[in-house]
Amino acid sequence: MTRELPPILLAAGGTGGHLFPAFALAEELGRRGYPVDLVTDMRGDRYGTGFPARSVYQLPSATPGSKRNPIALARAGFTLLRGIRKARKLLRNLKPAAVVGFGGYPTIPPLVAARMLGVPSIVHEQNAVLGRANRALARHAAAVATSFRKTKKLDGPLAGKARFTGNPVRDAVIEAAKTPYPPLDPGGPLHLLVFGGSQGARFFSEAVPPALATLPASVRQRLKLVQQARAEDVAEVTSQTAAAGIDAEIAPFFKGLPQTMAGSHLVIARAGASSVAELAVIGRPSILVPLPHSLDSDQLENATNLAESGGSWCIEQRDLSPLRLATELGKLFEQPEKLAAAAARAKAQGQAGAVGLLADLVEDVIGKRRA
Template structure:
């Protein structure tokens, strides 16, 4: 029996890293590859059932205080253990390539791949080259980008870069088939608010008082779907009930792509996967970038979509319940503007990104073996 070709994917445990890796795993599976995943201990917290033959956890660490020699020594020791374990894994599984999606858990397997002569590819989801990817970029055979312009990707690194877009899962492609739902006169207005593990607290505090100040006729039309942290659910539910807002509240939505497709407006953070999915599905949004994201990558992501007309970007320091309520009244009073924003967002979508990335992987593998 012939040995099945395999690709090793490496991704940090956040949705922004795992979701594009998930999409590539689906596509590579369709092309006849076996896929293995290396991640950290957070890798299964989304309950996605990652489409991999096996999931491996390899030691890694995020650099802490660089002035503390004890912290640096611990980080270095952990990364060294990770590289040794990754070398053992790569020797056993013999992947044709290793593809990294960012986050410090990708460093050991990609360093090990380089040491063993296995081609390494990195994918950058954001409009800013992440710190882990910056560490790995010089040794990578190719760099796939999600935006046509990527900060910190210049000089010799630019020659390795190929714009592929940010891959989205099959569930997102399916949801994108849903036409934008027009707002009917006096009809319901479906509003989706989500912010990921880091953003949900802010929205839980800002959204209920904002909706409470909407004109009553408008407030009664709003059908809200809101992500909230488990510790905030009871308080948020009580506040929305008191305001007379029809709301569905949960800590996580497995069917988020379809919920997004069913919405007239989305209020969200500007993580790479969120922006990519909003564009592919084609939904207007108010984006509030995470203010303390590294290198302001969320602000760069949000600004890119806003410049296309598909979104409105508001920095968190400017978002008060009054400001948010004012923005909601403005956009809900202009259904035509929402339709235009939906079309502009969809025009930015890269629905074929996963095929482009899989093609790049196969090109690198082919050149390496040639």
Template sequence: MTRETPSILLAAGGTGGHLFPAYALAEELARRGLAVDLVTDMRGDRYGTGFPARSVYQIPSATPGSKKNPIALARAGFTLLRGIRKARGLLRTLKPAAVVGFGGYPTFPPLVAARLLGIPTIIHEQNAVLGRANRALAGKASAIATSFRKTRFLEGKLAEKARFTGNPVRDVVIEAAKTPYPALVPGGPLKLLVFGGSQGARFFSELVPPALATLPAPVRQRLKVVLQARAEDVSTVTAETAAAGINAEIATFFKGLPQIMADSHLVIARAGASSVAELAVIGRPSILVPLPHSLDSDQLENASNLAESGGSWCIEQRDLTPLRLATELGKLFEAPEILAAAAANAKAQGQASSVGLLADLVQDVIGKRLA
């Protein structure tokens, strides 16, 4: 690899929240003529994305548990040290111009190894709260990219090397965003998308079918529901929606989710960073239910940001019952103008140019090194 065509190593865990923005950056760097490699944890790519990298490498990693369990803590520490040793060997072979991490402890070994070898590092924070792994890495990072203009725990010297880029979305999301918000026609279909993200969808599988069953028959007959469920819940959810006379497609995973989102009148989802970013870029109204036990309440922060813009409604899980959801859905389906306004408000928050801004930051960092 010559100095004119440097390679970039991306580090991301196997969850969609980390993998999807890394995927988007890989697409953009390739367009700019840069070679891209990916290092991930042992989960690999669970989404069948066919990550656009020259090569994909796996490095051992672990998330440190509670200090109250010293055995588990020691085991995680040993795994991370093993990952750092393996990452150092990989970096000596690849000689990347920079390593870009997307948060989570799977990025810890390669970014620590990069610093030990004097390779510039960039961390990208998808959430409105600086994650724990990123907090541990931020002090030595060459630059910090943020998805929100205000990011909790990012202050002082860390704030000085932060740059707002937004959260990159994949090309398939940009393409889906070209679809206009579908008009709600009197008596026409009501397209509802429900997905729970990588954290699982059991809560929605238990909440949504009884909520939909209480809607008036004329509304149920118009519903076209796409619902993500865990494998063990698919048969139950299918039976419940069928018994209520609802046209529903139930599956564990939808590969074309961005276009399904674009075709929907309303989305019910968790508030993971990538989900919120894609809802905004595509411009679809949503009821966001933050994961209640997410570290540092990052999903609540994400949902609150979009809700404050008028692009969504944030309802905490503890406050959401089937009756409450049915009431909210009934109100929204009777007021298409409210849904259309929320769609416009969400789209106004979308940052389709984020991937370009992040790629600019990467080139700025490697440009300084090559100079």
């Protein structure tokens, strides 16, 4: 008689950058027969419906914020303590074999509770810089899984816990990666995808339409634009692109983004960890614009890693005027061989097997690794 495998608890912040790799691991652990549960914060509810878990739990959490505001610090500390109390109760009920954290302050209550109850934990870092929450939790974790072979601020005693796995991507991304880079025929359509994630769409709404409007009419007539924009910006971006004679689809969210990415000749995006991982696995050239003032410049580090491989071009926001963007786009669209070469170099950096390596690590930690 086959014994039922123990449950695994995943913990992730409510942004796509944290939840998407957790989603991928949940898919893989499910294939291996493990029951999976997810714990997140209140922002994670919008992702709960499709998350491949038995149940999605929400726990109170807070970001400490500035040390100069003692009242805010006290409130955050009180909220985290409430979260830890609730997390201890949850772990006692679920009895997970391990807790895997994907970063963000919402992972603190479940991983602290795991330490208190003697449940082994793993921290996964998606970025090229070890995040602050992960830095605090890594000291007591059994292992730190990394998405890049070199991860800044993962040093000293923590370096011995590092295990390179890559950043897991969802099954939808693996499926999209089967699509070859589309040929860029002379006079044929130019498929351009623009997305900014939860924090970057506003800048692209302001910069991309005027940049595209300055391109030659012969180029604008070929453009097939798909652009993510905030709900309040959709009408304005639609109006500007229509006035420029550009065939455009503008929306706040695209459910089938991996397949849209696969059909693109060029992508303009922020440099969040999941975006960079998906661009590499699918193999699409990109202009990456790191989010300015991000903590520890993690997006700049992510973009630099892919740009150094020749798979993308990293341009900081302060340097990207509409005129600069139009110039760069014009050059690239005139050199289809350069775009195709960048697509191949990006794909060479992709870690399509990352989710399997991370699942192997989970099984190593709980002592269930298969021969």
